Amino acid sequence: MAGAARPPALDVDGLIDDRRTRIIVCCGSGGVGKTTTAAAIGLRAAERGRHVVVLTVDPARRLAQSMGLSMLDNTPRPVPGLATPDGEPADGSLHAMMLDMKRTFDEIVEAHSDPDRAAQILANPFYQSLSSSFAGTQEYMAMEKLGQLRRAQEWDLIVVDTPPSRSALDFLDAPQRLGRFLDGRLLRLLTAPAKVGGRAYLRVLNAGFGMVTGVLTKILGAQVLRDVQTFVTALDTMFGGFRERADYTYQLLRAPGTAFLVVAAPEPDALREASYFVERLAQERMPLAGLLLNRVQRAPAARLSAARSQAAAETLQASGSHPLAVTALRLHSERMQQVAAQRRLAEHFTSAHPVVPVAEIPAQAQDVHDLDGLRAIGHAFGTAGE
C-alpha cells in the first residue's frame, strides 16, 4: 500500500521463549479481550517450556472453566492438560489465580504484625472499607501480588492481567496514590495528636491543621476521623513505608525482564486508550513490547474488492438468479469495508507510534471454551510475525 505505514512485527514467541522475560503485563481498556489474551499467552509459554503463573483480576467464571478449573482464587492452581503441538506432555507448567484484594491486604497485615495488632486493624471500620472498596486498592494489591509471586521464585514467567480500570492508566497511578496517602502529610497531621512530640509540630501548623480537621469533620464526621486515626496509628507502628512498597513494585515494572503488552481491539476508543498508554509507558520509561491487536476482521476472498463485489451482487440480483451468490457477494463487500476501516484505524495508530511492534489476532467466530480455544488464539499471535 502506497504511503501506508507498516509497523514492525511483534514477535510474541520470541518474547515468551526468551528466558530473560520474567514478567509480562497485559494492559488495555475494558472489553478488548485482555484477560483471555493473558491466559492464551500463559498457556502458549507453558507449552513452549516455561513455568508460568497467570495472575488475573477478572472474575470471569468461563475463563477458569476454559482452563479446566472450576474457579479461580487467591492461590495459584495448576492447570491440567498441557501438551506440546505433537501431543506430548509439555515440559513447562501453568498455574492460574485470581486476585482477591481483601484477602491479599489482610495477608499483608497478618504477615507484618503480631496477632493482637492484626486483629485490631482487621476490625477497624476504616480498614474494612479501604481494603474492600477503595478505587485504587485493587490496582495496589495486584502490584503487591505481583511482587509476592516474583519473590516466590516458583515460576520463571508471570503474566499479569491488569484491572478493568476506567482508564487503562489507573494501575500505574493508583498504587502511588494510595502509598502517597498512607505516607503523606495529611496522615501525619491527622495522627500527630496521638504521638509524642506531636504538639510542637502542631503549634507550627496550628492554623492549617485546625482548618483541615474542621473541614474533614464537616465532610466526614468526627467518628470517621477517629477511625482513620486509629487505623493509621496501628499501621504506622507496624510497618513503615507503604510508599516504599509501592515504589518497589513500580521499580519492578521498570526492571529488565518486564515487558508490557498493550491489548486493543480495532475500534476508535480502544486504540485511543492504547495510544495514551503507549505514550505514558514511554514517559515512565517502562519497557513496551508492543501492541496486540485483537479481534481483527479477515476476509479470505480479499482479492475481490468491496466495490466489485457489490457491483456483481447488484447485477446478479437484477437477473433474479443465484440468491446464494448475491448473499455471499453482499456479505463479502461489507466485510471488505470493515477490513478497510480497521486497517485505517491500525494505520493511524502506527503513524503516531511508528516504532511500536504490532501483532494481530483474527476475530474468532466463537467464544473461548477450552484449552484448544486458548491455543487457537496463542497460535494466531505466535505466528502473526511470520
Place this chain on the structure above:
Amino acid sequence: MSTRDSDWDGVRLHVVTGKGGTGKTTVAGALALALASGGKRVLLMEVEGRQGIAQLFDVPPLPYAERKVAVAPPTRTRPGGDVYALVADPESALLEYLEMFYNLRHAGTALTKLGVMDFATTVAPGLRDVLLTGKAAEAVRRKAGGKSGGRVYDAVVMDAPPTGRIGRFLNVTSEVSGLARMGPIRGHADTVQRVIRSPDTVVHFVTVLEEMPVQETLDGIAELTSLPGGAIQVGAIIVNMTRPLALPAEQVQAAADGRLDTDELAAGLKTAGLDDSPVLAAELAAELTDDARGALATELQRDRLDGPVRPCYELPWLSHGIDLGGLYRLSAALRDQGAA
C-alpha cells in the same frame, strides 16, 4: 406533548451502564437525544473523566459546567429539544458541595496542598461515588427559578461506570455507612440514596450479543435487584450493534456446518462475470460459514437475555462508525421502540 406514552414516563434519572466495549457512552448519548425530543431539556452526565461525550458530539473537551451540546430535531409530531452535557469530576463536585453547604470554596487550594482532596476524592472509600451520584441527584431535583417552579431538567441521563462496578457505585449508602455511621456525609448519602432508589430512577444495561457482556448484564441485574439496602430499579436491556442475518434463516445452520452448495455459488459468480474458479467460491463460502457461526452464537446469547419481563431494545451496528448522523439514527431507533 408526546403522542403516546413511552416506557419511562415519570422516570427522571436514567443510569446507563454496560461492559467496556459495548457502546455505553454512545447509547447514553442517543437516549439523551431521544428523551429531549418533544421540546424537553435533558442533561447528559459523564462521570469517568474520559471526555467521551465531547468526542461523541464532536465538540471541544467539556468543563465542569452544563453546556448545550446538541439539539434534538423536531419531527412531524414533536417539536425539538435540547441536550446539555456535564462532565462531573469528584474534585469539582466536592468544591461545589463545600460551597453550597458550608460556603467553603476558598478552602480548596489549601485542601489540595495538604492532600485532603486526594483523600476525599480517591482514597476515602465510597466518598467519590457519593459526590458523583450526588451531583446527578442534585440535577434531577433542581428547580427553575420564577413562578413556574418546574424542574430545570425533564430528565438526566448518566453515562455510569461499567457493569462490574455499577452496584457498588449506586449503592452509596451501604458503602458510606461502613465508614460513616452519622455525620454530614452520611446525611448527604442518604439523600442521594432516596433519589436513586425512588421510582424516578432506572438503570439501563447496554450489551452486545457476546457471552461475557451478556453474563455481566445478567449478573448486574441480579445484583441491583438484590442489594442489601433494597433493590434499585432495572430499566431496559439495550442490545447494541446488532446485525441482520446475511442468509435466510433456514440456511444458517447449513452454512455454519460448512454444507453450502459451492457449485451453485460458483455458477452464480460466473453469471455475474466474476472469476468462476472454485477457489473464490470456497473462500466466499468460508466467509458465509464464519458469519453463520457468529449469527448462531449471537442467537444463543439473545435467548439468555430473553427471561425477565422488561423492555429490550435493539440498536443496529453502524458500518461507518458513530458520527452525529449515526447518533441521531440510534436515537430515532430508541424512540421507535418506546424508550422515549
